[in-house]
Amino acid sequence: MSSTDQKPSTAVLDHDKVADQAQTYEAKFESQVTPLQRFQKFLHKYPVAAPSIVLLLAVLAFSIIVGDRFLHPFNLSLVLQQVTIIGVIGIAQTLIILTAGIDLSVGAIMVLVSVVMGRMAVDYGFEAWLALLIGIAAGAVAGFINGQLITRMKLPPFIATLGSWNVFFALNLWYSKSETIRSQDISAMAPLLQWLGETINVFGARLTYGSILMLGLFFIIWYALNWTAWGRHVYATGDDPAAAKLAGIRTDRVLLSVYVLAGVVCAIGAWVLIGRIGSVSPQAGYTTNLDSITAVVIGGCSLFGGRGSIYGTLIGALVVGVFRNGLALAGVDVLWQEFTVGILIIVAVGVDQWIRRGTA
Amino acid sequence: MSARYDQTPVIQTKQLVKRYGSVTAIDHADFELYPGEILAVIGDNGAGKSSLIKALSGALIPDSGEVLLDGKPVHFSSPMEARELGIETVYQNLAISPALNISDNLFLGREIRKPGILGSLFRMLDKKAMEQRARDKMSELGLMTIQNISQAVESLSGGQRQGVAVARSALFGSKVVIMDEPTAALGVKESRRVLNLIKEVRDRGLPIILISHNMPHVFEVADRIHIHRLGKRAAVVTPESHSMSDAVAIMTGAMDVSDEPTQAA
Numbered sequence: 001m002s003s004t005d006q007k008p009s010t011a012v013l014d015h016d017k018v019a020d021q022a023q024t025y026e027a028k029f030e031s032q033v034t035p036l037q038r039f040q041k042f043l044h045k046y047p048v049a050a051p052s053i054v055l056l057l058a059v060l061a062f063s064i065i066v067g068d069r070f071l072h073p074f075n076l077s078l079v080l081q082q083v084t085i086i087g088v089i090g091i092a093q094t095l096i097i098l099t100a101g102i103d104l105s106v107g108a109i110m111v112l113v114s115v116v117m118g119r120m121a122v123d124y125g126f127e128a129w130l131a132l133l134i135g136i137a138a139g140a141v142a143g144f145i146n147g148q149l150i151t152r153m154k155l156p157p158f159i160a161t162l163g164s165w166n167v168f169f170a171l172n173l174w175y176s177k178s179e180t181i182r183s184q185d186i187s188a189m190a191p192l193l194q195w196l197g198e199t200i201n202v203f204g205a206r207l208t209y210g211s212i213l214m215l216g217l218f219f220i221i222w223y224a225l226n227w228t229a230w231g232r233h234v235y236a237t238g239d240d241p242a243a244a245k246l247a248g249i250r251t252d253r254v255l256l257s258v259y260v261l262a263g264v265v266c267a268i269g270a271w272v273l274i275g276r277i278g279s280v281s282p283q284a285g286y287t288t289n290l291d292s293i294t295a296v297v298i299g300g301c302s303l304f305g306g307r308g309s310i311y312g313t314l315i316g317a318l319v320v321g322v323f324r325n326g327l328a329l330a331g332v333d334v335l336w337q338e339f340t341v342g343i344l345i346i347v348a349v350g351v352d353q354w355i356r357r358g359t360a
Numbered sequence: 361m362s363a364r365y366d367q368t369p370v371i372q373t374k375q376l377v378k379r380y381g382s383v384t385a386i387d388h389a390d391f392e393l394y395p396g397e398i399l400a401v402i403g404d405n406g407a408g409k410s411s412l413i414k415a416l417s418g419a420l421i422p423d424s425g426e427v428l429l430d431g432k433p434v435h436f437s438s439p440m441e442a443r444e445l446g447i448e449t450v451y452q453n454l455a456i457s458p459a460l461n462i463s464d465n466l467f468l469g470r471e472i473r474k475p476g477i478l479g480s481l482f483r484m485l486d487k488k489a490m491e492q493r494a495r496d497k498m499s500e501l502g503l504m505t506i507q508n509i510s511q512a513v514e515s516l517s518g519g520q521r522q523g524v525a526v527a528r529s530a531l532f533g534s535k536v537v538i539m540d541e542p543t544a545a546l547g548v549k550e551s552r553r554v555l556n557l558i559k560e561v562r563d564r565g566l567p568i569i570l571i572s573h574n575m576p577h578v579f580e581v582a583d584r585i586h587i588h589r590l591g592k593r594a595a596v597v598t599p600e601s602h603s604m605s606d607a608v609a610i611m612t613g614a615m616d617v618s619d620e621p622t623q624a625a
Contacts (some may be wrong), residue, residue: 045512223482227482227483227484227485227487228482228483228484228485229471229473229483229485230483232460232464232468232471232485233468233469235457235459235460236457236460236468239457239458239459239460240456240457240458242453242455243453243454243455243456243457244455244457244468246439246449246451246453246455247455247456247457247465247468247469248439248440248443248468248469248470249468249469306457306458306459307459
């Protein structure tokens with residue numbers, strides 16, 4: 001402290017003088033905002049903007065390349081059907097990524113729960129609604145286990161869920177005896193399990209009940225994230241856990257609630273899965289965990305937590321769906337679909353980094 | 361300055377002790393904060409200032425000695441308990457969530473829900489009420505240079521963020537506001553604003569404990585200065601009775617104050 005021997009009165013005078021000068025410097029500095037920086041700020045303020053632009057451009061491009069076949073309501077509803085499972089599991093993944101975590105076990109929870117639901121209804125002859133409830137409870141327990149590993153044992157989410165992914169997948173193979181439950185057995189014993197696969201006609205588009213349920217789930221989670229204290233706490237916990245704790249939030253409870261809720265959402269995803277493929281297969285949905293991360297990342301959610309919107313994930317899932325569908329209709333080899341999705345992920349994360357650099 | 365030193369201290373410690381293994385962080389420390397004053401706490405690094413402050417804000421449980429709030433002994437087992445009794449702390453890192461907006465941050469952990477079934481069943485936040493109270497508090501403290509109460513805190517300058525944290529403590533603190541190095545990360549102009557803000561909060565009746573390394577700032581705003589050395593109070597001086605060099609001398613042990621003898625090391 002060089003100014004320690006000054007009298008306080010002079011120190012105050014100096015401060016004021018310098019402060020006045022500082023004001024003029026600041027004014028000069030702020031006038032140098034380029035259009036690019038303004039765009040950066042805009043993307044930062046509206047995290048859904050970037051994926052929305054990509055979705056619009058993709059739809060535009062494919063309607064030019066492929067033509068009417070792509071824009072036909074039937075095809076568009078097909079895209080929606082194809083993204084329904086990724087969308088539902090993406091909801092669970094978004095919740096977790098918002099807390100700066102990651103869940104590699106979401107797909108395994110979904111498949112395990114679908115086996116539980118199928119066996120309860122078909123092998124044990126339980127009422128379909130009871131089988132569903134037991135399945136949802138199983139999903140909650142799986143999420144609770146993940147949450148305990150992360151909050152109580154302080155394991156990094158990546159490692160905890162890498163472990164539980166393998167454990168849940170092995171349990172799934174054991175409990176299903178690696179056997180598929182046939183579609184006709186389910187429709188005979190518990191048609192409710194397949195109900196989400198049924199379609200209704202809306203202006204030539206064939207919407208499944210599963211797609212409608214997915215949109216409903218997006219709305220419910222959007223509400224919870226934006227209009228309840230819990231949602232604010234999820235964002236605060238992911239943004240800066242130390243600050244959240246000091247502000248009086250019990251961050252461990254928030255984390256645990258997020259993992260349990262994610263497990264429940266995955267269980268609902270299991271119901272959607274049975275509706276989509278009709279049967280219960282222990283081998284289904286093997287890539288769902290990575291696909292859900294893809295949807296979340298392309299949707300503009302930051303892997304560092306606290307930033308992103310649940311609707312971004314819906315748009316992210318649709319972007320992937322549109323690219324796959326459009327490329328397939330254009331007759332492009334499947335491997336280029338994978339290639340494109342890979343590029344999209346890298347670009348999305350790159351854009352996220354760029355946005356964060358600009359305004360941090 | 362209406363601080364009257366014959367009143368019951370708002371917050372007081374008597375013979376407070378905290379040890380970490382063989383290290384004594386708080387060594388029979390006494391401390392008094394009187395109504396309506398700004399009490400600066402200064403001390404060299406490692407003197408035990410932050411341990412003392414943690415004991416006052418509930419972040420640390422002392423081994424022995426007592427903490428008195430309005431003359432009554434209190435035992436905090438967490439910062440939440442201290443907050444419930446009206447002791448608000450503005451941490452150096454501000455405990456603010458950058459991605460959330462100003463209003464969300466002010467009410468973080470203490471949100472207001474809508475009346476009726478929307479609030480009780482659907483847990484719906486009353487964003488309007490929170491924004492209104494946030495706006496009122498910010499303008500009351502002269503902070504409404506911030507245009508938009510729903511802008512993200514990360515878009516604010518360091519001084520404005522400090523303003524948000526101070527506004528939060530003023531909104532909920534009913535007894536004491538503890539401020540940890542509020543000007544440490546700020547530029548000259550922003551420091552000025554924050555110092556004015558501190559005086560503003562004091563003038564509205566909330567006593568303030570100000571921890572700072574910045575001697576000119578301390579001497580400008582403090583009514584009294586608690587000098588901490590070797591885990592306990594070395595002296596209490598005022599900006600009128602002592603110069604900055606005296607304060608630094610007491611802080612470092614170069615000068616002994618006769619009525620509060622420093623311990624021979």
